[in-house]
Amino acid sequence: MTNRLLADTRPLQDRHFRRLWVANIVTVIGAQLTVVAVPAQIYSITGSSAYVGLTGVFGLVPLIVFGLWGGALADVFDRRTLLIVTTIGLIVTSGAFFVQAFMELDNVWLLLCLFSVQQAFFAVNQPTRSALLPRLLPMHLLPAANALNMTVMQAGGIAGPMVGGALIPLVGYSWLYLIDTVTLFATLGAVVRLPRLPVEGALGSPGLKAVIDGFRFLRTQPVLMMSFVVDIIAMVFGMPRALFPEMAHLDFGGPAEGGLAFALLFAAIPAGAVIGGVLSGWVTRVERQGLAVIVAILVWGLAMVGFGVAALLAPAAPSFFLVVAVVMLAIGGAADMISAAFRTSMLQSVASDDIRGRLQGIFIVVVAGGPRVADVAHGATAAVTGAAVAAAGGGVLVVIGTLLAALAVPAFVRYRVVTRPVR
Numbered sequence: 001m002t003n004r005l006l007a008d009t010r011p012l013q014d015r016h017f018r019r020l021w022v023a024n025i026v027t028v029i030g031a032q033l034t035v036v037a038v039p040a041q042i043y044s045i046t047g048s049s050a051y052v053g054l055t056g057v058f059g060l061v062p063l064i065v066f067g068l069w070g071g072a073l074a075d076v077f078d079r080r081t082l083l084i085v086t087t088i089g090l091i092v093t094s095g096a097f098f099v100q101a102f103m104e105l106d107n108v109w110l111l112l113c114l115f116s117v118q119q120a121f122f123a124v125n126q127p128t129r130s131a132l133l134p135r136l137l138p139m140h141l142l143p144a145a146n147a148l149n150m151t152v153m154q155a156g157g158i159a160g161p162m163v164g165g166a167l168i169p170l171v172g173y174s175w176l177y178l179i180d181t182v183t184l185f186a187t188l189g190a191v192v193r194l195p196r197l198p199v200e201g202a203l204g205s206p207g208l209k210a211v212i213d214g215f216r217f218l219r220t221q222p223v224l225m226m227s228f229v230v231d232i233i234a235m236v237f238g239m240p241r242a243l244f245p246e247m248a249h250l251d252f253g254g255p256a257e258g259g260l261a262f263a264l265l266f267a268a269i270p271a272g273a274v275i276g277g278v279l280s281g282w283v284t285r286v287e288r289q290g291l292a293v294i295v296a297i298l299v300w301g302l303a304m305v306g307f308g309v310a311a312l313l314a315p316a317a318p319s320f321f322l323v324v325a326v327v328m329l330a331i332g333g334a335a336d337m338i339s340a341a342f343r344t345s346m347l348q349s350v351a352s353d354d355i356r357g358r359l360q361g362i363f364i365v366v367v368a369g370g371p372r373v374a375d376v377a378h379g380a381t382a383a384v385t386g387a388a389v390a391a392a393g394g395g396v397l398v399v400i401g402t403l404l405a406a407l408a409v410p411a412f413v414r415y416r417v418v419t420r421p422v423r
Contacts, residue, residue, distance in 0.1 A: 031183075
């Protein structure tokens, strides 16, 4: 029974996937140190949250542009070669972060430009990495492989900020950037040892037409289209992270500058995702993947409703309802991880090899852009209704929107895969 519940580790039997996965454990911690260090250094230079907010613009624009173009590149060039080039690019930019911090240049525009370049390399690297999985593993193991990958990413999302926050006062920013630079060599070593991965039926040119053709293909695939639509519904209406600072202070009684409540709210969703990943052994046996995505997103929406209600009731017993709020966010995180694992697997298995990179590029843009739109929407709504009502109302909209989407495209709900390898 335990083996059926715990994460399915069969994908790790493939030596290439195993090397990439183990290397990612090391690399993701270093990457999260940079995620913490960049805004912290910008704030220390400028003393302005407005400048820190510019990281959203400087990060999102290259993520969109190079995410879409990177998907096209991944459908033309050997994917091993593309991963080697982009990983080296990430090492160089991380090393540049270290140099500017070590030399104490204190130039915020240099920091923002380096951040943009780093995000551009990341935006090409990630679609390529996702697109090659079906070449390494049989289709029935893709949900398990994606769950393993996402568990590592979410664990890094917890450990990185905690370690980075503790280290900055002790060793400064330069050491965090240096750790990130060094850990990236683990990924480079795993990528170099991959076999050649030329694209089957590769494109002629990775230009604008190729990107547009990717969108045209998506329009002809209602199941894949709906996998994007329901994720947008879940993230835009249901991601309340922009409200955490205000809610931690006003609803749960934490200090204005942060504190325990603030840390718990931010850690709860990735912690839930890690728990969901550890207990994901069942995902490989699910055939009705479309229905599973709908159920997972409904759970996410209801969890956000519970989170908002807990915040509304918090003045009566702040400590108790803080625990309830954290549990609700953790449940939401687990549901989101399961949804993402299935949606990624659907993309990887339905698309042919020559279009897979472009669809993964669109996926990266949606996954990265949805929460950023949510930050704006939740912030504006909270200014009118209050943060707790905005969070709960967003959860209600997720439930309504997801049910309407399921009714509009029943083919998505009926989508089924074979969970056992064909003999």
